[in-house]
Ligand SMILES: Cc1cc2nc3c(=O)[nH]c(=O)nc-3n(C[C@H](O)[C@H](O)[C@H](O)COP(=O)(O)OP(=O)(O)OC[C@H]3O[C@@H](n4cnc5c(N)ncnc54)[C@H](O)[C@@H]3O)c2cc1C
């Protein structure tokens with residue numbers, strides 16, 4: 325994007341090979357290309373071309389210098405080549421001053437966003453005192469080094485899926501006794517918070533629970549029914565609230581594995597844990613995982629109800645539907661209803677008014693069935709079907725009844 | 731028949747700041763009323779003159795024992811000692827107090843002191859015929875439930891999703907007895923070491939374009955704020971109903987929403 329400004333005088337001096345008896349210059353231009361000095365020269369056209377993300381439907385420019393691959397390929401060769409983001413250098417902490425434990429949740433065997441934030445919090449505390457971050461978690465295929473862990477204490481992988489809070493706590497207590505970390509961090513999630521309290525109680529120490537703001541010298545949390553803020557120097561046991569710390573950027577650490585400590589296999593007191601089937605319509609709309617939603621395009625309410633039951637989805641609707649009394653008011657999705665955070669939202673006959681789309685902003689996957697190709701809901705959808713809802717619903721119901729073998 | 735002890739604390743109304751019964755403790759008491767009748771001991775450690783304690787009596791409790799101690803004392807030792815004497819089959823508590831330190835540690839410390847199992851986030855308890863073990867239902871995230879079996883005695887913390895507490899009635903609240911037991915409690919050194927000030931909401935941390943979020947910058951934030959989130963739009967135009975149903979079904983399976 326920037327070309328060298330030419331300096332003819334310097335170029336000329338660089339070409340001189342002989343001054344006696346008379347001056348001689350090299351004529352090969354390649355020999356001098358490298359040596360021409362001078363200030364870098366800006367080429368505004370090339371810069372603009374590099375920053376162009378899209379030209380239709382309207383021009384968009386990105387001056388941050390982090391343009392997309394497409395933009396790079398557009399630029400003239402040899403100019404404006406951006407270096408690919410280099411992998412961060414490996415950081416090895418050989419002799420840490422102390423250890424910071426991060427007891428990760430890994431719910432259902434995958435690292436959650438909260439777990440990443442926890443590692444960032446541990447990193448923050450560790451970097452202030454030249455310590456090392458130790459991830460303590462059920463084993464898995466995660467790249468612990470890229471997540472910011474200097475050491476890993478792997479617990480049995482099976483513990484991620486089963487409910488074994490007592491064994492997890494015993495393993496952590498043993499690890500704490502063996503390595504005596506300076507801080508032990510937990511996520512303040514249902515499972516992580518439980519574990520934190522078990523471990524803190526077993527170690528006979530207090531837990532500073534649900535840290536909302538964290539720095540190396542001070543932690544603060546909400547107390548007194550939400551009215552007061554308690555703050556103190558970071559105590560030994562901390563649990564970190566969700567979204568209190570930003571996750572780490574690109575880092576690379578060593579992630580050396582430590583041997584998990586031996587624990588005596590006590591018979592667990594909580595036994596025979598199993599998930600119970602739940603009535604999807606009994607679940608609050610805000611916490612539902614899978615929502616079947618109806619709009620003004622749905623007229624067959626019997627099939628709609630059957631479909632909800634067959635798919636195990638929580639039923640909901642747009643405002644028009646709730647106004648008409650087809651669904652209770654607490655089942656309304658949208659700005660004046662409930663903002664939902666389901667993983668999957670299956671919408672039949674919903675136009676996708678802005679007030680409705682606000683309610684589905686946090687949804688991961690949207691499937692929309694609508695007769696109108698130009699409905700806003702179709703634009704929002706990951707899978708859009710232009711068809712009559714009254715025809716698709718019974719077909720889907722039949723398919724669900726057969727378990728997918730139709 | 732099972733002896734139950736309920737630990738109740740004083741809550742704080744989020745808007746007015748008025749002392750009130752703590753909602754999750756009231757639910758714990760409600761759960762205790764649902765268990766087969768045995769001895770029921772409600773315990774509070776703190777100020778016996780607090781009017782909010784009468785709210786618990788108004789739910790139909792005849793007697794509430796208050797371990798009288800000054801503000802800012804650590805109630806755990808006194809409560810554990812008292813519970814050791816009562817040796818109930820089930821100890822019910824709220825899962826987090828409202829108005830105190832609110833760390834939710836107290837049930838765990840009590841369970842540790844008495845050497846009992848602890849079950850968090852309980853919404854229902856069913857005893858077996860001999861009253862030796864109990865089947866307990868826990869509330870999980872996203873409205874899910876988990877059942878497990880635990881031997882008596884145990885400590886259970888009650889989740890806010892447990893059945894709602896009955897309202898407090900004026901007559902029983904007046905008639906109920908508050909039994910005061912003065913106890914010695916050590917000052918809470920951990921809490922006095924903390925600085926307290928009124929809570930002020932902080933700006934919410936943005937997940938897009940935040941430092942360290944990988945991709946970043948103002949452009950990303952602007953985009954997130956101004957553009958409606960667009961799906962990666964696979965569109966099927968006018969398929970037959972069966973084709974459409976098959977496409978939806980396959981997609982749901984792909985997303986793990988339906989059993990394969
Ligand atoms: C202050 C305010 C707050 C609001 N808050 C909310 C809110 O919280 N939630 C909310 O949902 N709305 C809200 N609204 C209303 C919102 O603006 C829309 O009116 C409403 O969302 C439209 O609902 P709909 O998509 O179900 O109906 P319509 O707009 O009538 O759309 C029906 C759709 O179904 C399609 N259709 C018709 N027949 C069929 C068929 N046989 N098969 C398949 N598709 C078919 C049509 O093509 C159309 O796209 C609010 C409005 C205001 C003014």
Ligand SMILES: Nc1ncnc2c1ncn2[C@@H]1O[C@H](COP(=O)(O)O)[C@@H](O)[C@H]1O
Pocket residue numbers: 737738739752754755773774775776805809822823824825826827828830831832833834835836837
């Ligand atoms: N002073 C107290 N007296 C009796 N029970 C209490 C007291 N403080 C807390 N508890 C119980 O312990 C639970 C958790 O409290 P906390 O650990 O303070 O969040 C509460 O819901 C109550 O059931």
